[in-house]
Amino acid sequence: MTQREEALQNRSTPEMSTVASAEGIPVHSIRESIRKGETVILRNKNRRNAVPLGVGKGLRTKINANIGTSTDDSDVSVEIQKAKIAVRYGADAIMDLSTGGDLTAIRKRIMEEVPVAIGTVPIYEAAIQAIQNRGNLTRMTDDDLFRVLERQAEEGVDFFTIHCGVTRQSIERLRKQGRLMNIVSRGGSFLTAWILANNRENPLFERFDRVLEIAREFDVTLSLGDGMRPGSVLDATDRAQIDELLTLGDLSRQAWDKGVQVMIEGPGHVPLDQIRANVQLQKKLCENAPFYVLGPLVTDAAPGYDHITAAIGGAIAAAAGADFLCYVTPGEHLKLPDLEEVRQGVIAARIAGHAADLVKGVPGALERDRELSRARRDLDWETQFALSLDPDRARELRAKTHPKEETVCTMCGDYCAIKLVRESLDVRAFGYPETSPVSGKEKVHG
Secondary structure: OOHHHHHHOOOOOHHHHHHHHHHOOOHHHHHHHHHHOOEEEEOOOOOOOOOOEEEEOOOOOEEEEEEOOOOOOOOHHHHHHHHHHHHHOOOOEEEEOOOOOOHHHHHHHHHHHOOOEEEEOHHHHHHHHHHHHHOOHHHOOHHHHHHHHHHHHHHOOOEEEEOOOOOHHHHHHHHHHOOOOOOOOHHHHHHHHHHHHHOOOOHHHHOHHHHHHHHHHHOOEEEEOOOOOOOOHHHOOOHHHHHHHHHHHHHHHHHHHOOOOEEEEEEEEOOHHHHHHHHHHHHHHOOOOOEEEEEEEOOOOOOOOHHHHHHHHHHHHHHHOOOEEEOOOOOOOOOOOOHHHHHHHHHHHHHHHHHHHHHHOOOOHHHHHHHHHHHHHOOOHHHHHHHOOOHHHHHHHHHHHOOOOOOOOOOOHHHOHHHHHHHHOOOOOOOOOEEOOOOOOEEOOO
């Protein structure tokens, strides 16, 4: 049985207990949230070396990191390093988006090397195989596509991005309304090309019942993909995007009826003033299914800094109720990320998620800020490093300046506000004997 089916039978599973323990909430709360469709647990029945991951209402905002080869760079060892760097700096899940090299071998290697939830976009492999075997992705057959889903599920992939909402209707709506950027989703573009060339409906939509059979057999969570997401802030919240979201809402109910866990993806590039409305709309139309946010990037004008544009949007989206943030790297629209860019992308997304968790009242979030503030008040640098979202970076920056007095940093030096107030209030003596240049008080060893 799937986690959803167990929850519907009012039974708690070991996976539910693991998630409840990690989140610091009762297991019955997790069970009830799964029953309502508001939470999912990412864990394929065939996966053995990964910790079950809870994503949904009331839980810590989770972070996904995309890695994967391309036709220009297919070195699997580098992608493994990226996966490990991402996990080291706090990614909760990894998506393998490989399009170059031996895709099966790459995917299996990643699943062996990192103990977190692994996701894929099966249409990538199916389309690439069609190109290699038949000369064109438009010659892909339904069977080709479903064989890939079955094989990846059997291998242990924990969640699939499935672009079921890219339909003949949504494409026609896009064509009629017009867009600056048209379709920027790679999976969405593959399916659009196939639909138009074959004058047929999307097999993932037309045979959604087959998708559900595969997902249910292995308890693969379906992440219903946003193939029509806007790729420019000028296209945000348009008819094509909303048409797809309406379809995904319908499909999510079908999935629940079959005992399959579901997340919804969106919304891409969205200006600041539309983010909250986008989250609220998704939650309403999809009956509070977990929202897996790509971005939202709040401006198109910052190539090289898109980890920042996405972190701004991600914080607003998560505070409004989004549950899962997909990281964005600095060179998102420019290049395949290197190791340092992966680290930066993960940390930026974690900052966004944590900022939102403070607002949402997620257990443990405020306690971390409280303890770090206490350490800052006490000029306790080691505790500050330990509680930082990126301890390595914090330690590195402080070590660069070599302050002449270890209790302060070079931002204020002898004129440290924290130190001055502590001396003035006689809260604590610290440092070595000398006279403070600010307060005039003599300092002694504590």
